[in-house]
Amino acid sequence: MNTHKNILLHLSLIDGVGPGIIQKIIAQKPKKLPWNDLYTFSLSDWIQFFIQEATAEKIVSGLQNNDWLVQEQSLLEKHQISWTTILDSDYPELLKHIHLPPSVLYWQGTLPSDDIKIIAIVGARKADQYGAHAIDLIVPSLVQYNITIVSGGALGADSMAHRATLDAGGATIAVLGSGLLCPYPRENRRLFGRIVEQGGAVLSAFPLRTEPYPGNFPARNRIIAGLSLGVIVVQAARKSGARITAQFALEQGRDVFAIPGPIDNELSDGCHALVQEGAKLITGPGDVLQEIGIPFEPDDGKRVKKRRGAIKLDDPMQERIVQSCVRPQSIDELANQLKLSLSELQTHLFDLQIAGLIEQDFSGMWKLL
Numbered sequence: 001m002n003t004h005k006n007i008l009l010h011l012s013l014i015d016g017v018g019p020g021i022i023q024k025i026i027a028q029k030p031k032k033l034p035w036n037d038l039y040t041f042s043l044s045d046w047i048q049f050f051i052q053e054a055t056a057e058k059i060v061s062g063l064q065n066n067d068w069l070v071q072e073q074s075l076l077e078k079h080q081i082s083w084t085t086i087l088d089s090d091y092p093e094l095l096k097h098i099h100l101p102p103s104v105l106y107w108q109g110t111l112p113s114d115d116i117k118i119i120a121i122v123g124a125r126k127a128d129q130y131g132a133h134a135i136d137l138i139v140p141s142l143v144q145y146n147i148t149i150v151s152g153g154a155l156g157a158d159s160m161a162h163r164a165t166l167d168a169g170g171a172t173i174a175v176l177g178s179g180l181l182c183p184y185p186r187e188n189r190r191l192f193g194r195i196v197e198q199g200g201a202v203l204s205a206f207p208l209r210t211e212p213y214p215g216n217f218p219a220r221n222r223i224i225a226g227l228s229l230g231v232i233v234v235q236a237a238r239k240s241g242a243r244i245t246a247q248f249a250l251e252q253g254r255d256v257f258a259i260p261g262p263i264d265n266e267l268s269d270g271c272h273a274l275v276q277e278g279a280k281l282i283t284g285p286g287d288v289l290q291e292i293g294i295p296f297e298p299d300d301g302k303r304v305k306k307r308r309g310a311i312k313l314d315d316p317m318q319e320r321i322v323q324s325c326v327r328p329q330s331i332d333e334l335a336n337q338l339k340l341s342l343s344e345l346q347t348h349l350f351d352l353q354i355a356g357l358i359e360q361d362f363s364g365m366w367k368l369l
């Protein structure tokens with residue numbers, strides 16, 4: 001006997017039957033009517049569900065063709081892919097409450113329970129060193145507070161967010177604009193595997209063999225926003241997918257955070273426009289944590305803000321020095337590790353010390369402030 005789960009999966013595989021149509025069916029179906037009886041419905045029966053005749057014809061024809069459902073179920077089993085529907089208890093609670101949520105979700109890995117807070121991080125595919133630093137300064141603190149990071153699995157800022165989360169020992173969700181058997185971009189297949197291995201999930205609302213058509217990505221962006229309490233936009237052009245995700249978040253009543261950037265960089269334009277439109281400007285993880293109700297020590301917030309504001313993002317060597325000072329090191333250790341002369345290194349150390357990023361302790365070891 002077919003359950004509601006199999007019927008909803010079958011309906012979702014029919015061309016032209018999207019979440020809106022399926023929501024109508026769910027709303028109009030008499031509670032006592034077995035889901036399996038929908039297979040016996042005539043054209044006139046479907047029209048009584050306030051479905052247009054052309055769409056009703058597609059539904060009648062589609063439900064008569066069992067091949068699509070059997071093929072999808074076979075692929076799900078073969079590739080050990082989990083799936084759920086809008087009517088099931090394991091469907092993400094936050095996502096369930098957006099306008100026209102996806103009827104079916106597919107994923108590999110582990111979805112977080114509803115008591116785990118999720119924050120989205122999105123940005124430009126051409127995100128630069130500045131964007132990478134912003135992500136690296138914010139993500140570890142979010143992970144420390146057991147926050148799951150969701151993004152779109154794309155190149156650029158999305159990949160940076162996923163990797164920073166994994167490197168910090170956290171869980172992350174990649175939401176694809178394609179089916180799970182056609183992961184896009186192909187360059188990130190290894191990253192997707194790592195996400196699953198480290199307790200996160202790769203998720204899609206599209207049937208398994210769906211190619212990454214451009215029209216899929218707005219739907220993906222709605223899901224990213226819908227899964228999260230808030231969306232952090234790292235770098236974005238004025239017209240960009242990241243801004244679209246932020247707009248979806250606003251429509252869904254979620255928080256939108258924007259990281260400011262250099263005024264002469266077009267990748268800052270989208271973030272600055274969001275701030276002008278009411279997004280919260282953030283300069284560190286504390287701004288996000290406090291907004292979603294997680295206590296954050298003010299001193300920690302100031303330290304992160306100070307470090308982020310002062311670092312010279314255009315100097316790769318100073319970046320390496322800062323990274324090396326995560327563990328206290330002597331000047332000789334730093335010089336050997338970085339292959340710098342003592343005079344060159346001392347110049348950099350002085351600049352970084354003045355900037356408030358590092359300090360020399362009583363034993364002569366250099367470390368982060």
